[in-house]
Amino acid sequence: MNVVETRNLTFGYTATPVVEDVNLTVEAGEFLGIVGPNGSGKSTLLKLLLGLLEPDSGEARLFGEHATAFDDGERIGYVAQSVTTDTSEMPITVREAVLMGRYPHVGFGRITEDDRRKAREALETVGMSHLADRRVARLSGGQRQRTYIARALAAEAELLVLDEPTVGVDAESVAAFFELLADLHEFGLTVLLIEHDVGTVVERASTVLCMNREVLFHGSPDDFVESTALAEAYGATPKIMGVSE
Amino acid sequence: MNVVETRNLTFGYTATPVVEDVNLTVEAGEFLGIVGPNGSGKSTLLKLLLGLLEPDSGEARLFGEHATAFDDGERIGYVAQSVTTDTSEMPITVREAVLMGRYPHVGFGRITEDDRRKAREALETVGMSHLADRRVARLSGGQRQRTYIARALAAEAELLVLDEPTVGVDAESVAAFFELLADLHEFGLTVLLIEHDVGTVVERASTVLCMNREVLFHGSPDDFVESTALAEAYGATPKIMGVSE
Amino acid sequence: MLDAISGVVAAWQSLLGWFAAAFGIEMLQYGFMQRAILVGLCIGVMAPLIGTFLVHRQLALIGDALAHTAFAGVAVGLFVNAVFDTGVSPYLSAVVVAAIAALLIEVISEKTDVYNDVSMAIVLSTGFALGTVLISINAGGLAVGVNQYLFGNLATVSVENASLLLVLFALIVAVVAVAYKQLVYVTFDETAAKVAGLNVKWYNRMTAMLTALVVVGAMQIMGVILVAAMLVVPVAGAAQLARSFRGALLASIVLAELAVIVGITMAYEFEATAGGVIVLVAVAIYVGAVLIGKFRERRSDVVSVAESGQDESTAD
């Protein structure tokens, strides 16, 4: 059974689609890197795959089920793009936030010592143990991003969905994070990653998806480097300072 | 007169300082790159320099005035880290948001055609002209970041203060943005930039500040590459996956 | 000066009176209806004007909150009069206490990093509780209901009331006209506004205190429900339709005026209380706006035609 499977997936916030006719299959154990310019629909695609948005036409399946109906939350860890600052003043500690990654496993039951240990380990992994009792609202940008990564790790999910996870994380830690991701992938996890640094994606991912509304390339990193997809994707979007003109 | 000048600047959100004893001078026309690990106090330092926070001890001066009392807004363009999503549902268009960069020039007067033109140009510069009438709330992450960059550009300020401005902006555009920044700097603007990519900073900035609570290095990029400041800065912070251990 | 303003009211009344005679509109022939329409139209402009800035700072319920503190204000006035044998006007104490409350809402938000609605809830609760307690411990002195100082009614607007409202109207329109840009900036992005040299605190506090003035002043003339609702409902409707902030502001005024005119007419026909009917009409218009907005978003999508990269050349 494929982890992710879409058929003619199309969606638009308005009448114009921002994700169009995407046919995509992600097998278990795959590491899919998604690249594309700003506004090309990458985050939207992930939301569709996770069932957070209802497609206009076509369908998205997650572990064989309709994505919008899928509720087996313990199988998925998700780090959204630019995590909400909305609930900022809620007195949630880093420890509590990371522990939430365990909630899908626990359901209505009690949190066990085992859950706590796993949360602690995830915190250690992202180097945030010393801030475990700090409120999330009182963290620096990069520290907050690490907290959300830790929550996804604590979930021990089969599928890790990461939308620009290392945004704002300092350079050395970014490198370490990608090491970790490679380890997890080797260990058998399926990973979906949006990342603007094409170099990193090509180096780490087992498959690359390049999109700009439609899929422009889907295949191995080596083929991607050879292809013109990247130029195509970016060429279709205005550049800063109009470099393309 | 120096653009920025601090004397024994110290500040902590709690009793423990996160910015300690910083003595810093930025001359007109300088391009200062600030690097340091997550939570090292970079954003806090910028806020102190801009007068958004009141120092616990020491002082910060902006164009010779006390930073907290400085109100000559037209001289400064600022892009904050992970721009607020709070006012998200406000029906502000990209055009209106960028035009705000002109407000300090206009004061209580009327917005002229000249102001509109400058806003339009800034929008073009960041490649967002085609989205000028979109609500800011309906943008992708990178598009929103570009909008805020455009607002800072439209301000035609003498001092540009940028806190990880290209976070979430796609790779090609990032490159173009730094070209633009170099041009502006050449043109005489003073730039303060926080950026995790040390390579970019070393390449672009005229001066580098490396900090982790205290200033660890302040000098030319060339000297910085030679120095141990970077290792020092990052060494003092836990790594993702405990790489340092 | 108030004389000059009563002159304006009188001119308006003779205009409508002439209109009534010319077209045989019964409703317009009564002086009190002429004044009701005048103050209704005024609130239809000034409430959305100030409400737009409140709603987007998540202060939508400030009208309700300040109305409750006005209750405390009246109680304080009556209490002081009873205990110290003074002659403070309860109208005045209501306005003063509400203004202090508005300031408190801002200060609590500033100092404790809470959401605005928490500071409103705290101020509302305090005001309401204070009023109740003052009344209960000073039972004998408060001869007549507090309510009479609090709520007016569109069916009984006096010339003096109408003149006072015109003054409020002029004040609000003037302030927004002068400080429009500053208010937009402060509302949209406090930090950037601060860096741009604006005194954000000061603008926020000023807006809150102006709101207190409008809410308490107008609710004594035409009832709290109308004022509190007009601050929010047309603004919410306009936000569904308009594309830009300026457009939203203008649309909210248009929607509000529509609600006022339709509402007053319907209330007259069905012999119902005008404030309530206006609000219900405004809510109906809001629902319509939401539906239109949803429909338009999915269909004729003018803006996003130029959105996808390919059509770039057609943009702007």
Next chain:
Amino acid sequence: MLDAISGVVAAWQSLLGWFAAAFGIEMLQYGFMQRAILVGLCIGVMAPLIGTFLVHRQLALIGDALAHTAFAGVAVGLFVNAVFDTGVSPYLSAVVVAAIAALLIEVISEKTDVYNDVSMAIVLSTGFALGTVLISINAGGLAVGVNQYLFGNLATVSVENASLLLVLFALIVAVVAVAYKQLVYVTFDETAAKVAGLNVKWYNRMTAMLTALVVVGAMQIMGVILVAAMLVVPVAGAAQLARSFRGALLASIVLAELAVIVGITMAYEFEATAGGVIVLVAVAIYVGAVLIGKFRERRSDVVSVAESGQDESTAD
């Protein structure tokens, strides 16, 4: 079943009665005071319990909003009775209309992307206006004032009232105990909760409807001011003191109970209305909490000792 619960109330009363006799506490010897304390303590637990989840979803003013719709509910009930000659209990119609309103608040927020406070303001305005209009067009039929159905008072809690409140209390405590984790997740991060397989909409709606039940049920017993304030004020105070969410939840209950006990005692001593005094005491406690929080933040800063990189080895 209600009999069994009245048994609980009776047992409580004899306990306090014995207490009163043993220690000679005058206040506790009256049956109505014993019940006042019982329902006061219950609201001191259940209001912050549910309020914590409301406040952090920016629904701090939902108590106030739902109270206004309960007004509409009573008016609807009386109106229906008058027009169709039925015998609907206005208490029931109040609860039903408030529950619908609570649902509407959620649905409006979901469908129109507005802040929660805008949907609350719209629902509040609609409810209030509807009530006013119904009363005004059907004036003759509404034989008795609407108010008597709306507001209770701590000094007049009957055994039946107290039993009803115990049921509400048990319901709230049970729901929060069972779904604590889910509620926290949904409150903190809706998107992540959705991905984690939680039915976020359903949790939000359930919370809102429970709130309607508590607000309307409890305000008919002990007054709206007390209920609406207890949802927010202790929660806001606790947020200033506590470090974790669980800590904040417990602290808010402690602060609320403190306010209830001190407030009832003071109200009895100073012959003032109990609901109002409790709220004022709660506000005073809140102010204390803010000051302590500010002081602690600047001084004894246990957590951040381990914060700066250098002390890393000492952490965790």
Next chain:
Amino acid sequence: SGVVGSGSGDEGDSGPKAVASFFSFYDFARKVADGTPIEVENLVPAGLHGHGWEPDASVTRDIIEADAFVHVGEEFQPWADRAIRTVEDDDADTALVNVREGIDLIDIHASVGDDEAVGGGKDPHFWLDPERAKQSVENITEAFVDLHPDSESRLRENADAFAGVLDDINAEYQAIFDAADRRVVQLAAHNAFQYIGVRYDVEMHPLVFNLAASDDVKPTDMTRAKELVEENDIRYIGAAVFESRRPAEQILAETPVEAYFPVTPFAGVRKEWVEQEWGYTDIARKINMPTFEVVLGNKTPEEADHEDWRNFE
């Protein structure tokens, strides 16, 4: 007149029209106007309390188009005060009839005499005292005479006759209170009955002293009521018809009190009363008097023929 083309009521064969803001005075006015061309109308619909009600535009219009507006004086009905301002502002030729004119009001706590008496507030509920009510009838009569001088003799006849009825009421009350051993009455109502207390020398103990916030019972109000009931061995109390029944039920539950019976300060009327065309005197005789007989211990509820009203809804 500022009213364009207003048919001010004199057209055709219908006579001048008077509208009243309060039930009691509507009743007085129609008694006085009986048999004359003067038409009298009540503005407040049946069932509503006199204060705390908001008129819609049709009410203001009725007042403006009427020839006389019978009201209860300032500060009692806020909406009426505002309506009067409107009448003045619109230069309408509606005659304003203040029924309270020249009547001396008692201080609010005149009969309570405890240490709570603060402030100089007056008690507005003077019409509960038949003597003072007579004076308001005179005020109405004088105004109506001005309104329709042709009917002067008939108006004065009616007024005299009605004053006689009020004298009867006075005597009946007097008899009830004279017959009683007990001099205290506990009421679960707001403080509206002091005029009866002062007139007939009996202590009226309302549950809530506050005229305004009758919803707000304090803990001490309940203790005080309880003590009074126990000290005086009270078994029946009065409860206001148009107020919340909750306090009465509470006193019932907490004290030896067995039942409550209705009293009304004539603020509103029930629909049934309107259908049976009850006026002030009917209500006094059928509601208030039997209740006072019962609560003072003169008669059992059966004897007073008041059983129907035991713990009424």
